[in-house]
Amino acid sequence: QKEVEQDPGPLSVPEGAIVSLNCTYSNSAFQYFMWYRQYSRKGPELLMYTYSSGNKEDGRFTAQVDKSSKYISLFIRDSQPSDSATYLCAMSGLGGNEKLTFGTGTRLTIIP
Amino acid sequence: DTGVSQNPRHKITKRGQNVTFRCDPISEHNRLYWYRQTLGQGPEFLTYFQNEAQLEKSRLLSDRFSAERPKGSFSTLEIQRTEQGDSAMYLCASSLAGRAQNYGYTFGSGTRLTVV
Numbered sequence: 001q002k003e004v005e006q007d008p009g010p011l012s013v014p015e016g017a018i019v020s021l022n023c024t025y026s027n028s029a030f031q032y033f034m035w036y037r038q039y040s041r042k043g044p045e046l047l048m049y050t051y052s053s054g055n056k057e058d059g060r061f062t063a064q065v066d067k068s069s070k071y072i073s074l075f076i077r078d079s080q081p082s083d084s085a086t087y088l089c090a091m092s093g094l095g096g097n098e099k100l101t102f103g104t105g106t107r108l109t110i111i112p
Numbered sequence: 113d114t115g116v117s118q119n120p121r122h123k124i125t126k127r128g129q130n131v132t133f134r135c136d137p138i139s140e141h142n143r144l145y146w147y148r149q150t151l152g153q154g155p156e157f158l159t160y161f162q163n164e165a166q167l168e169k170s171r172l173l174s175d176r177f178s179a180e181r182p183k184g185s186f187s188t189l190e191i192q193r194t195e196q197g198d199s200a201m202y203l204c205a206s207s208l209a210g211r212a213q214n215y216g217y218t219f220g221s222g223t224r225l226t227v228v
Binding site (some may be wrong): 004006008032034036041042043044045046049051088090092096097098099100101102103104105 | 116143145152153154155156157160167168203205207209210212214215216217219220221222
């Protein structure tokens with residue numbers, strides 16, 4: 001079983017819809033939780049990060065972490081065609097190496 | 113600052129040949145990471161450097177793989193005697209030590225390796 005599980009999709013929603021993306025994990029040592037966005041033929045870019053449990057909002061994006069359930073979410077409001085990409089959750093522990101464990105990624109398409 | 117640069121972007125090689133990839137990180141970043149991403153999967157950690165020192169290697173990094181970061185600047189990743197299972201996107205990322213979890217890595221666009 002992988003340490004981080006993520007539904008690979010694909011997920012298609014109409015423009016303007018609210019998108020919900022989720023990951024579950026098994027390693028209790030994870031303390032930092034991130035969402036990366038990856039466009040085709042590009043490297044991932046950081047969207048949001050959260051330390052420990054709680055919510056964080058940045059514009060149309062909201063990240064939630066529930067450590068008790070080992071479950072994290074990313075919500076996208078008022079989705080735009082430019083949001084079409086693969087979304088990767090990533091996690092790391094408190095160790096100094098700061099290496100990331102990624103989910104498989106969810107491929108999202110916003111239909112105009 | 114042009115970000116993290118990786119060369120070549122694409123490499124097609126015959127099985128059994130050696131290949132070398134190069135990564136030029138953001139100049140002020142002291143950490144450099146290599147990840148491998150296969151189709152439909154997330155990136156998997158391979159190894160990382162702090163300055164010129166290679167501090168950790170994944171079990172995924174067999175003895176056919178070697179990475180260097182001379183003088184703590186650019187890095188190279190060499191694969192000897194390539195196998196079809198080595199076909200993947202090889203991603204390089206850089207960061208400042210202690211800040212990656214808050215500010216993330218900066219990834220390059222990757223080198224896509226195809227072994228035929």
